[in-house]
Amino acid sequence: MFNLIRRDVILQKRHLLIFIPFILFFIIMDKQPTLTFLVASIFIPFNTYAYDEKVETNILLNSLPYTRMEIIASRYIGAIVYMILSIGVTSLALFIFNKPFTMTDIAIAIILFLLFVSFTFPLFYIFKPGYITMVILISFILLAAIGPTIVLFLAEHLTAITDFITNLSIPTVYTGATLIIVVVYVISWGVTAFIYQRKSF
Template sequence: MFHLIKRDVILQKKQLMIFLPFILFFIMMDAHPALTFLVASFFIPFNTYAYDEKAETNILLNSLPYTRKEIVASRYLGAIFYMIIAIGLTSAALFSFGKLFTMTDIALGSGLFLLFAAFTFPLFYILKPGYITMAVIIVFIILSRIGPPIVAFLVEHFSVITDFVMNLSIPILYTGSAVLIMLIYLMSWGLSTAIYQRKVF
């Protein structure tokens, strides 16, 4: 299964050349560090899906000595692996440019990435190839724009929930959020596995 994760890097050699300039663009535009971490984490896993969608590699993958469970697992574990690398590189880039960031920014960016991945990865197994990547990118851009106003609206109109969350201690809040996100991610993993095992190529 490690070879399947490694394959993503090998296939994206040329695209990885624009990874750092892509991240530097967000840094130079003075984007919020959490958004920069989110976009950096997004880069490799979704590029892999986009490549596979164009090349229709599922037929090839299923001819290799890997089970369908292992193929799906490589995508979900690979996303976490590349997210960690992306966060490390982004942190180094932000530090070298003297941009301040906190562990909260990293936690927020990685948490949002895992949530977005959890909701979109199954789409690549449900929908027909051809338009999925574009749809995911459009949804990502829309959510980036309307997300903050929606959160502000919820904070203003659901004060009971907001007060409850604000009264939680930082360790409990972080731990609870991490557990919830990982549960959603694992549920998405299970859903993708179930769909992929029944898919006919």
């Protein structure tokens, strides 16, 4: 399974040359650190899916000595590995450019990334290849643009929930959010594995 994760890095070596300038653009444009961390985390996993969608790599993967469960596991574990590496590189770049960021920025980016992965990875195996990558990227851009507005709107109108959350301690909020994200991620992993097991290539 490690070789499957390594394969993604090898396939992405040309795109990795774009990765640093891509992140530097967000930093120089003085974008919110949370958004910069999120975009950096998404870069490699979704480029891999976009590449596989074009060349129908799943036919090749299923001819290799790996089970379908291992193939899906490499996707979900790989996403976490790439996220950690991307956050490390982005943190270093922000530090070099003397741009302030906090652990809260990183924590929110991780939560958003894992949620985005949880909801989008199954879609690559539900819909036919060709358009799904573009649909997901457009959806991501729209969510990044209007997401904060939606959150503020809900916070203003769902005051009971807002009051409940604000009365909780910070450790409780982080622990609760972590548990929810882990559960959602594991469910997504299971759903994707279930779909992939029954898919014909």
